[in-house]
Amino acid sequence: MDHIISVTVENKFGVLSRVAGLFSGRGFNIESLSVAPTLDPSMSQMTIVTSGDERIIEQIVKQLNKLIDVIKVVDLNETEFVSRETAIIKVHTKDVDRAEALRIVDIFRANVIDSTPTTYTIEVSGDPKKIEAIINLLQPLGIKELVRTGRVAVAREPVRQAAVQAKKNARE
């Protein structure tokens, strides 16, 4: 099963290679990895999608924690989380296909972000199943290029706790 691990790291030179090196050196799998600075510019947030049995995931989490540049590791599969991925898909469109392409864009609430007489460039966001689904539908038209961001994810706030907090805020 896919596992999503959220890793807060120092935002400095060489950190990405330490994390990537850890995975390659120990034979762990990386399905996708995304990195960007957090609100605090001294830190970056990585979302790593990986796979393995329980023992391997435990080792991955421990080994990540052991890296000196890693500040915090959260195994999101241990909580509720929401995740999103963005794909940009360039499709060939012959005259007859252009309407069909737009229909698919509509159904998936995707956007056309660039257009030429023979191509559409489509942007779509969602969970990985949705991305897979739109790719499958667009494939018969002819996909020229496809880029995906890999998943980003965040733990959900526990609903009850959030409600209590909201009440408290309202009272104050």
Add this chain to the structure above:
Amino acid sequence: MKLTGAEIFIECLKREGVKTLFALPGGVVLKIFDMLHQQKDVEVILTRHEQGAGHMAEGYAKATGKAGVCLVTSGPGMTNVITALADAYMDSVPVVCFSGQVPTSLIGNDAFQEADNIGLSRPCTKYNFLVKDVNDLAATIKEAFYIATTGRPGPVLVDIPKDVSMAKADFTYPNSVSIRGYNPTVEGNKWQIKQAAEAIMKAKKPILYVGGGVVFSGASQELLELAEMTQIPVDMTLMGLGAFPGEHPLSMGMLGMHGTYQANMAMHYSDLVIAIGARFDDRVTGKPSEFCPHAKVIHVDIDPTSIRKNIHVDIPIVGDCKSVLRELNQILRATVNGEQKDLRKPWWDQIRDWQQAHPLAYHQEKEGPIKPQQVVKRLYELTKDRDPIVATDVGQHQMWAAQYFKLAKPNRWLTSGGLGTMGFGFPAAMGAQAAFRDRLVLCIAGDGSIQMNMQEMATAVLSKLPVKIIILNNGFHGMVRQWQDLFYEGRYASSNLGTTPDFVKLAEAYGAVGLRVKKVGDLDAVLKEALATDKPVIVDVPTYPYENCYPMIPAGGCNHEMILEDPPELKMKQSGGAKVTPEDKDTVLTA
């Protein structure tokens, strides 16, 4: 007043209490060497190869418990020291290695003698730094020593570009370090420790399995108290030797691939394994699925990744051995009573039976070829009163040293376990000797291994490091030959060294002393002569070439299935007498 990077470097070493630096110069570190030349606080030991410098730093660190420090130049200097860093990483040795780098403006340009030091060392260091600004140098060095010596120790590299060593900055040395992503756990979880104490009270067949972590943490006293109070037998890993007195009645000796019969049997049949600062290496577990099939496992380790890496653990305790053992002993002191002794009587009867059934054994004929075990045994007996430090290389001789040299105290044993680096022993011994000029430092070497860092004899003579090297000269990569005899039908592919130098002359060529033991009757006299010499000495001991090291658990085998002696067809070959070449060995076998 502003100081240059080179001066800051030296000031930092002084603040860290570094007295000895193992080093070899080159273009980008000349400024640093120039400043070292003009001071007296830090002694520079000029090695002949950067690998030697790295192993010396390791030996220094293992013997003192403090960080060992080395300095190398960019490019080839850096690539040469990599083996030592990898060795230190595998065996958790606190080493701080400084490397020179091309000027910052040239980094990445394929400049002369440029190498990606950070990239090269990343997988074999605990951490590494590239210092791009002289203003960061002092704080970086402080962090490097802190990281190398705390938590699970390990090597740290600090890469210093040439311009950084020349540039000037104000010098202030930080008093403390705080790294938000690095906070080793020292104290164990109290609840878990209580669980461990309860399990220990109840166990009928407990065994202590102790490793290098006990040595690093300085927890030997606490271990001794635990073992004596609870009367639990102690198995040591190769890296744990000395953590518990080797001659103590509770000591089972080493466990694992070449461990003693009783140590391995006790592991296999135990109902409670108490692992302390040991990492369940595959040389110890054998086949993991059949490892300790009847036991609950308690594991105390400062590094959470060591726990449940290879083996299921029932009671994990993350923390420093010393602190955890103190806590554990405190609980047990209040609860241990005579009952456990009765409860465990059958276990001890069983263990004594195992001990008597298959003690470590070899056969030395009075006029026959010298047996390597005899050499180690006599060396041990002749020197034990002098509390020696013992280094080894890698191979059969290392295992015989582990079996027959029964160390009484920690920090006396310098060996390469994780990486198994031939050529480790001699420079490591020199590093220890540099730290303790007045102590007796021995190096038990193989004729193959010693040739991997022989060049350091020049360093030993120049820097007056009177290490006593005893070469168990069997003419072979003996460990390789043993595997070939047991698993490759005796085909000696590249294990026969063919020709070895005359080690006596070689020692003399370097200005050291060379001695040779010609027959077993001369062994004591020659060893004594060597021990009485105040120079570096090589004692060349030609030994029986076909001796094999037992017990042995074949790789991936099960711990209670040990090979205890040569299989019959091998014995037959050997009864043929002295030198048997691979060719006439075949004739013996088919005859």
